Amino acid sequence: MRDQPKPVLRARGIDKFFAGAIALDKVDLTLYPGEVHALLGENGAGKSTLIKSLTGAYHRDGGTIELDGTEINPRGPVESQKHGIGTVYQEVNLLENMSVSDNLFLGWQPVKRGMLDHRQMHRRTREILKGYGLDIDPTQLLSSYSIAIQQVVAIARAVELSGKVLILDEPTASLDREEIELVFSVVRNLTARGMAVVFITHFLDQVFEISDRATVLRNGCVVGTRKLSDVSQGDIVELMLGHHLEATKRKASHASPGDTILSLKGYGKRGMIAPFDLELRKGEVVGLAGLLGSGRTETCKVIFGVVSADHGRAELRGQPIRLNSPRIALEKRFGLCPEDRKTDGIVGDLSVRENIILSLQARQGWTRPLKRSRINQIVDEYVKALDIRLASPNMPIRLLSGGNQQKALLARWLATEPDILILDEPTRGIDVGAHAEIISLIERLREQGMALIVASSEMEELVAYSSRVLVLRDRRQVRELGGEEITTERIVKSISQGESAA
Amino acid sequence: MMRSPRLALYITMATFVLAFLIGGSQYPTMFSSRVVANLLTDNAFLGLTAVGMTFVILSGGIDLSVGSVIAFSGVFLAVILRETGIHPLVAFALLLMITTAFGGAMGSIIHYLEMPPFIVTLAGMFLMRGLAYVLSTDSVPITHPFYDTIQDVVWKAPGGGRFRLIGGIMILAYIVAMLVLHRTRFGRNVYALGGSSATARLMGVPIARTTITVYAIGGGLAGLAGIVYSIYTSAGYSLATVGVELDAIAAVVIGGTLLTGGSGYVAGTFFGILIMGLIQTYIVFDGTLSSWWTKIVIGGLLFAFIMLQKALGWATTRGRRPASDSATQS
Numbered sequence: 037m038r039d040q041p042k043p044v045l046r047a048r049g050i051d052k053f054f055a056g057a058i059a060l061d062k063v064d065l066t067l068y069p070g071e072v073h074a075l076l077g078e079n080g081a082g083k084s085t086l087i088k089s090l091t092g093a094y095h096r097d098g099g100t101i102e103l104d105g106t107e108i109n110p111r112g113p114v115e116s117q118k119h120g121i122g123t124v125y126q127e128v129n130l131l132e133n134m135s136v137s138d139n140l141f142l143g144w145q146p147v148k149r150g151m152l153d154h155r156q157m158h159r160r161t162r163e164i165l166k167g168y169g170l171d172i173d174p175t176q177l178l179s180s181y182s183i184a185i186q187q188v189v190a191i192a193r194a195v196e197l198s199g200k201v202l203i204l205d206e207p208t209a210s211l212d213r214e215e216i217e218l219v220f221s222v223v224r225n226l227t228a229r230g231m232a233v234v235f236i237t238h239f240l241d242q243v244f245e246i247s248d249r250a251t252v253l254r255n256g257c258v259v260g261t262r263k264l265s266d267v268s269q270g271d272i273v274e275l276m277l278g279h280h281l282e283a284t285k286r287k288a289s290h291a292s293p294g295d296t297i298l299s300l301k302g303y304g305k306r307g308m309i310a311p312f313d314l315e316l317r318k319g320e321v322v323g324l325a326g327l328l329g330s331g332r333t334e335t336c337k338v339i340f341g342v343v344s345a346d347h348g349r350a351e352l353r354g355q356p357i358r359l360n361s362p363r364i365a366l367e368k369r370f371g372l373c374p375e376d377r378k379t380d381g382i383v384g385d386l387s388v389r390e391n392i393i394l395s396l397q398a399r400q401g402w403t404r405p406l407k408r409s410r411i412n413q414i415v416d417e418y419v420k421a422l423d424i425r426l427a428s429p430n431m432p433i434r435l436l437s438g439g440n441q442q443k444a445l446l447a448r449w450l451a452t453e454p455d456i457l458i459l460d461e462p463t464r465g466i467d468v469g470a471h472a473e474i475i476s477l478i479e480r481l482r483e484q485g486m487a488l489i490v491a492s493s494e495m496e497e498l499v500a501y502s503s504r505v506l507v508l509r510d511r512r513q514v515r516e517l518g519g520e521e522i523t524t525e526r527i528v529k530s531i532s533q534g535e536s537a538a
Numbered sequence: 539m540m541r542s543p544r545l546a547l548y549i550t551m552a553t554f555v556l557a558f559l560i561g562g563s564q565y566p567t568m569f570s571s572r573v574v575a576n577l578l579t580d581n582a583f584l585g586l587t588a589v590g591m592t593f594v595i596l597s598g599g600i601d602l603s604v605g606s607v608i609a610f611s612g613v614f615l616a617v618i619l620r621e622t623g624i625h626p627l628v629a630f631a632l633l634l635m636i637t638t639a640f641g642g643a644m645g646s647i648i649h650y651l652e653m654p655p656f657i658v659t660l661a662g663m664f665l666m667r668g669l670a671y672v673l674s675t676d677s678v679p680i681t682h683p684f685y686d687t688i689q690d691v692v693w694k695a696p697g698g699g700r701f702r703l704i705g706g707i708m709i710l711a712y713i714v715a716m717l718v719l720h721r722t723r724f725g726r727n728v729y730a731l732g733g734s735s736a737t738a739r740l741m742g743v744p745i746a747r748t749t750i751t752v753y754a755i756g757g758g759l760a761g762l763a764g765i766v767y768s769i770y771t772s773a774g775y776s777l778a779t780v781g782v783e784l785d786a787i788a789a790v791v792i793g794g795t796l797l798t799g800g801s802g803y804v805a806g807t808f809f810g811i812l813i814m815g816l817i818q819t820y821i822v823f824d825g826t827l828s829s830w831w832t833k834i835v836i837g838g839l840l841f842a843f844i845m846l847q848k849a850l851g852w853a854t855t856r857g858r859r860p861a862s863d864s865a866t867q868s
Contacts, residue, residue, distance in 0.1 A: 114740075117742070125740075131734060131738065134733060138726060142730055143727075143741060147723075151722065152726070154721075
């Protein structure tokens, strides 16, 4: 786009090796003042590695970094910040136990007569945040504000301390639409002031909404830098994957489902989810649609017994049962793949093998350990079936990329051979390729006769695999859609109509 | 962790006032300057220890060595004053250097070797207690004239209260600690470290320096508490002050500081100490209760305050929910 201005940051030929493997191979990245530059690629393509090499969190093995024409060699995020490169991470890296102004000014507080000048600090915090469209009390604890506001405070801190380049690493992953707007308006404001912003995300819509250019990485190499006004989303996806991805289409052949396996009547929990009815049959996928906070996760948790319901009856194959603990659910061959895989799903320091086998072993009881050969057989089978990419099943699961962690979690539940599998946001935060694989896996499982409940915020995805869709709003089931009714428009309409009724 | 630290502080203060009023209503003589003066004098060494403990706990650590450091300090001073002719002030300076360096060394091990503070300071506890035994197994009296001079520094308040120097030292330590924690960059770094050390590192907090300094402060104040204790008892005994570290931790927690770090006030610790002292005073006034009731009441109080912190945390997270976007993560 603007070719005349001098680049603010120019990285050339960045190399990075990990234990002999090439993580980055002669990567170039050029940033101009006032642009939003998206950094795209599948999980493991090298986006994070590139950022960490630029900020000095990793020691790079080759290449040069020029900032405003002078070569720099930062040895850590703090040093690169002094040069003018600030970074904001997906998990807000601020201190919830301290006040807003403490967070903004930590390490560079104004000092008067040898003591911190709190009054000036609060006043300047208020001024700075006003510039970002926030009018909040700077003396309050950061934890008393929402994640989006915390994210803006993190951006403000990074900008105040750096001022030339701002790197946003998945800043919108845990925000809803309105909050994303807030962050985006802040970003537009900054680029108008001449900052260069690097934007990393998995959401292509957002990339096209805010970015000027995009650099696409694949397997540690730059496969292209494009002006986004010249290309379509399909082009970018093709670049990322190296082949064209079929748009997810609704499969016409939804075989007629089998017998009812689980029947819930007036099921609910006060303060979490209003009473709802659900009939789940073998060989069908029931989708749970709704906005963030509409009660999708709560529904999953109530069915699995993570929280026990205080209303209604449940019948499993015609027999009344009480689902008030995950243990019972597990015994009755339920499975739940939770939304937040980092806190509720994986056990980071255990090996991939142990993570996969965890639920099966839990159902067997610790007095009857699984045989080693049986474990290996199961793990090998699922690693192959789900195409989990790993160096060895013995590596700690936290070293895997997001998509592979998610597949390992799925493997954990598939290993228990469940009759009913509940998936909460199975495709969140994973790359396009793994995304498609998980969707086709859901379809395969359905064809094999498993009953699935899938909660997702991506409508297209729900349309692709659901036999029926339950629409939730404000923790209440507002609509059930089936057959031809299942289209993105209908789902969106049901959600918004529910809203207007309130 | 979402809670209002200030509320916990106010509750501690209210507890103290309430306890004082209850005690005073039964024994009106408790409202005398004599009781107040003794409260400060008798708890001076524990109060100083608890200041250091507040720093350590706020930073997310724990220091189990302080009781042994006090005992070591007492024996060290008694022996050095008996064996050599050096002035007590020189001995004090020497001792403070030793205990500060000892605390700093523990901090370095905790930081550089990434060891849990519990284990490192437990080792420090045995080490210091052992060193005290090596110096002397008997109680060694201190008869230096300078000690008599210090003990004679008394401000007689109306009503017969005798405010001694050591109580003043404790109050001074609290004032300085408050300024350091709230009005210096180092103090804010201590809170940052206690909030999350990984985040603090990313935000540019010098983790190594802060950790080492915090434990050095803990050691230094334990040394100062040792000096005060030796003035208070005029002796050094290697079996003294067993379990004082636990009393100090109790005072910090009753004062509203989170044991996980990052939240709390040193002023709260001061009231924690006063509450504990008040219970003891009450039992003395009563005369029929066994002194072990002190421990029982403190145990009950600790339990109540832990429950309170849980309740506050619960109440504030609930309060945030409607305004927040993390509604799905129940």
